[in-house]
Amino acid sequence: MKIVLLGPPGAGKGSLAGLLKDQFSVAHISTGDMLRDEMKTGSALGVEIKSLIEKGALVSDELVIRLVEQKVSKDPSVAKGYMLDGFPRTVAQAEALDVMLTRLGKPLDFALCMEADTNLILKRLTGRRVCKKCGAIFHLINKPSKVLGVCDECQGELCQRADDNEETIKKRMDVYYASTQPIIDYYAKQQKLKRLDGNLETVDLCEALVKIIDENKSAHSH
Numbered sequence: 001m002k003i004v005l006l007g008p009p010g011a012g013k014g015s016l017a018g019l020l021k022d023q024f025s026v027a028h029i030s031t032g033d034m035l036r037d038e039m040k041t042g043s044a045l046g047v048e049i050k051s052l053i054e055k056g057a058l059v060s061d062e063l064v065i066r067l068v069e070q071k072v073s074k075d076p077s078v079a080k081g082y083m084l085d086g087f088p089r090t091v092a093q094a095e096a097l098d099v100m101l102t103r104l105g106k107p108l109d110f111a112l113c114m115e116a117d118t119n120l121i122l123k124r125l126t127g128r129r130v131c132k133k134c135g136a137i138f139h140l141i142n143k144p145s146k147v148l149g150v151c152d153e154c155q156g157e158l159c160q161r162a163d164d165n166e167e168t169i170k171k172r173m174d175v176y177y178a179s180t181q182p183i184i185d186y187y188a189k190q191q192k193l194k195r196l197d198g199n200l201e202t203v204d205l206c207e208a209l210v211k212i213i214d215e216n217k218s219a220h221s222h
């Protein structure tokens with residue numbers, strides 16, 4: 001299974017991938033997570049990335065394309081497939097992805113678009129808390145941890161992402177509509193677009209996606 005998760009911040013891409021990666025033994029490739037890992041090293045590149053992320057701006061196509069290429073072409077964790085979360089985010093990235101996957105002879109199965117209402121997105125992102133250690137996602141109201149500020153999975157410290165404040169979220173939404181939404185059309189033209197309602201809760205999204213995966217499998221098996 002090789003799929004792209006498309007949709008605005010807060011549509012539930014990361015939560016969905018987090019839930020499904022074990023069920024399907026596929027990798028969850030999040031360019032946002034990869035960039036935040038680089039930030040944590042404190043390298044010059046990390047510092048540059050940090051200032052862009054905290055503004056809600058995109059990092060360069062060249063950099064994220066290189067990160068994804070390393071993963072999908074070399075990393076043993078992608079043997080059974082992957083869910084790409086947060087990439088591609090521009091048409092140039094989508095084109096580069098097609099070029100690399102054609103070269104590898106392993107095309108995408110489909111792109112899954114999930115959109116959600118802006119008010120819901122704001123509530124989800126401002127209440128989101130993320131484990132510093134293992135990346136698990138919680139929400140102050142929708143999915144509180146057992147102990148406030150402590151991860152249920154690993155006891156790590158829960159933090160709020162620097163870009164999860166209202167002002168930066170609005171900026172990220174603008175960037176989404178200007179740069180990322182055109183990709184929906186790009187995949188529709190390739191007849192690789194599927195849709196899910198991002199307003200649904202993660203468990204329901206999960207169930208709907210499992211159905212799409214099954215239908216897609218049987219459609220291609222005869």
Ligand code: ADP
Nearest residue numbers: 009010031032033053057058059064086087089
């Ligand atoms: P979300 O989908 O909630 O906005 P991500 O973790 O996917 O969060 O991304 C956080 C930030 O990382 C983005 O706002 C952007 O600055 C940067 N980023 C992640 N993926 C990409 C990408 N494919 N191209 C450019 N910038 C990216």
Ligand code: ZN
Nearest residue numbers: 131134151154
């Ligand atoms: Zn944790």
